[in-house]
Amino acid sequence: MELKERLLASYLAFEDRTEMDDHVRNIRSQAIKNFESNGFPSKKDEEWKYTSLNPLLKVPYTVFSKKENSVEFKDVKKYFLHEIDSYKLVFIDGVYSSFLSETTHQGMDICLLSSALSKPKYKMVMDRFYNQATDKNESLTSLNTAFATEGAYINIPKGKVVNKPIQIIHFSTGQESALMLFPRNLIVVGENAHVQIIERHQSLYENPVLTNAVTEIFANKRAIVDYYKIQNDLPSASLIDHTYISQKQDSNCAVHTFSFGGKMTRNNLNFYQEGEHVQSTLKGITLVGDKQHVDHHTLVAHNQPNCESFQEYKGIYADQSTGVFNGKVIVKKEAQKTNAYQQNNNLLTGDKATINTKPQLEIFADDVKCSHGCTIGQLDKKALFYLRARGIPEKEAKALLMYAFANDVLSAVKIQEIKTRITKIIANKIGVKLGFDI
Amino acid sequence: MLQIKNLHASIDGKEILKGINLEIKPGEVHAIMGPNGSGKSTLASVIAGHDAFEQTQGEILFEGEDIQELAPEERAHRGVFLSFQYPVEIPGVSVTNFIKTAINELRKSKGQEDMPANEMLALIKQKAELLEIDRKFLSRSLNEGFSGGEKKRNEIFQMAMLNPKLAILDETDSGLDIDALRVVANGVNRLRSQENAVIVITHYQRLLDYIIPDFVHVLHDGKIVKSGEKELAHQLEEKGYDWVK
């Protein structure tokens, strides 16, 4: 049976054995219908022109882990940003691990989506926000909506500044020969509230894992949201990540995506500006090699006047890796005085590396300032020579230049420990020890 | 030539000019000084007819005619010239092509034919020399990538080409080094005559050492609070604007 058929069959079983209220049941059944009619996207779809899911669809993924698994803290410690005090929401093979987590209900909710979906006291919030920001026609988002039961539920009330970052980590243990996961996060940030979130998907064993994740973020007036995605999974893991962000007036959301690992990574990052004077920031560093494939699809929908968006994606592609950047900025007729900026810079270092980039502008308002730029190139030979003439060996000199290339994006990171962590990953990837700290 | 009577003007409902009275006769140079935000540039824009400002009360008479209803280009055709504090860039349009268009539009308004090409060239050459502008500069895109000094010199060059009756120099000295200031001031002085008048808007008296005013007015909070002769500028420089508040 093909994966699509197996998923549809699994849904019947899932619906049967899962308790859910009518609202959620309705959302799920709409979603599975949409998935059923659209199926997995193919390269004929404009949005999937450069990324093929075919190799993944041949893998016999199991939708649900058969048993509850546990891991020892010492084995996974390195995946936490342990230098900093944080709230933690940890999931193992899609199941919440209370042992590894640190949640709270004091003055805010940092807890589980499963309880939010099932407990009556959350019903009003769920009705208002759950699945409201997503693109209902996007087939893979629908697939997640149909199956998702667990993930992070974060609700920060008006005026609350969360005192420490929140880490959301999804582990897969490799107990199943091949596992498909559907993490689902819902984040509601109240008026004038402020939160920092770090998200990570991590396999612990080299069995194939396909994660199809959806995160919805609602930023109310003047809310500030900093979101960091660290993607450094094993070569057996693939990730299709959808993030939908709805912003109210004067809010400020930034998403940083660091893509280093995984077999295939697809990021769909959608911003919807629903109030005036909104600021949206999208930044990314991609550094991959071997036959890795990373695809960034961004959408910024400027629906209201006087808003800004700022995108900066840097990519370094080695060996036979492939990169895709498709940035779409849509400026609606109403969105006068929009200021949209988009930049995508790429370095190809591998003989067989490929980059496909398509920075797109669709503009229907006239009083706007929009620009995009994109470059593909190599390391500056003159700069390289200069460094070598100062006695820095070629490899280190290259690493230094690559680091400098990525640094524009890194310098905007507000959590020092993330900077340090990312710098280490970059150094590791390039295969040198950078002789300096940041 | 210019009579301003009880002029009030506002932008977005906020009143900036609160009753200005001023009379300028041919051959005179008036300096308007005042601290930032006193309304100096607004006055210049209102005289030139910028539609962002609303003239709420009073009148502006130019050669006896009320110009409130006139479009900016009609005022220009009658001889009003504004040297912009921040000249605007027009990519792809050369200084020469721009000034040619302006001259021929002026002639058209008077029912005259376009200026013959050779006459135009000769005039451009003559005025460019006056402002120490070289040929390469004339083929560059208008104000694009110009230094502060080049922009201001270009404004005065255009003034020389258009030969206005009333020239309003809005902060023409800002951003100029001493050499550029000398060139610009020299250009203005050479263009002075008994038929035309100049309004020099400035924050500092430095420019007034080069362009000697007949009268100095101090603008504060949308009104002229003090008027006098040249010495007033020096007094202001010594005592600061607080002195006149």
Next chain:
Amino acid sequence: MSKYTEAELKKELETKEYAYGFYTDIDSDTFPPGLNEAVVRAISLKKNEPEWMTEWRLEAFRHWETMVEPEWANVRYKKPEFQNISYYSSPKQKPKYDSLDEVDPELLDTFKRLGISLDEQKLLAGVAVDVVMDSTSVATTFKKTLAEKGIIFCSISEAIKEHPELVQKYLGTVVPKKDNFYAALNSAVFSDGSFCYIPKGVRCPMELSTYFRINQAGTGQFERTLVIADQGSYVSYLEGCTAPSRDENQLHAAVVELIALDDAEIKYSTVQNWFPGDKSGKGGVYNFVTKRGLCENRAKISWTQVETGSAITWKYPSCVLKGDDSIGEFYSIAVTNNFQQADTGTKMIHLGKNTRSTIISKGISAGQSQNSYRGLVQIGPRAENARNFSQCDSLLMGNRCGAHTFPYIEAKNKTAQIEHEATTSKIGEDQIFYCNQRGIETEKAIALIVNGFSKEVLNKLPMEFAVEAQKLLEISLEGSVG
């Protein structure tokens, strides 16, 4: 251009409505509407074509029947009813003229009103004109001068008869007859067009130009152009288009193929001003064109276009940089006003080593029009040291139009260097006030600013075209800012 032309043209361009909205009544030999194998055979027969040509057309037709109209472009329109179009029409066949006096005076009058006065061009401009009037070539000038250099410049029909070896060798090699829906249609039914061959090492002494007009009601126009520049040769080719104002959509599906052999250079310039439809969006030409050039070693192809007309434009003049050290260029101004829709751009396919390409695209949208730039820069795995620079600027006038940019960039070689920049902006109020203050009224100020915005492209046009193009820009945008 001649004195007459400039004065006449200027006068015509001053009127606000579409200036070329007149219609010539020449008794024509027109096929009834409809398309099938018999029609394709009949077209071929009518033109006394050899068997291989008939077969070639039929093959294209059979393939076309299996194809569907592409829908990916950012344009919305009512699909043409292909069976309601007449696929052949030609002015009455007469023996070839010895002089222009023998040409239908009405036709000559049409050209006069267009500002093309053949006789004067012949005398003054040094431009050889191969006039295509409703599909069939009726007059070709300057043949002798060109023949002395061994240059062949004639209608494609004539070339099929007189130079079959060249046509057979090159036709459909750059744009295969199955390339796309419209190219296949054109391959099956193309009526006429121009053929040009520049022999080895020859520099064509004059700008070659063809003026196209769509004329008969309901007649689709299917031009076919083939330009071959042999090794080390050079040619500059101009194509200018205007169409009569008719209240009916007219389909145009042309194919242009350029072949630049080693060290050759082709410069192809177009001013397109077909009927764009009226102010309410009624009527106008549908322009679905396939233009592509192939560069061998060290060859260069340069496309320059000024697109102000047509209701729908679907056009991507492209370069296949097959040879090492070859160069492709694309300079474009596309203006849309009222209800026009344009989806235009280019493809630069880098296959050879050290290939270079430059793309400068200027889009101006006004009224309720939609203007899209769609481009592809592709660097193949063997294209060492390929370079591309692209710049796409959009200018918006008014708040009901749209400007869109869809650049596709695909690099498969690590030595590639690609730079792409795009901006979207409006004409600033401060710019207009500045001009006003210098005595320049708003409409004139806009013309000035638009000209400045388009300058990098206008400069690439041959002189006589640049003047015309500049005026076209002005009339195309008149009344667009209130």
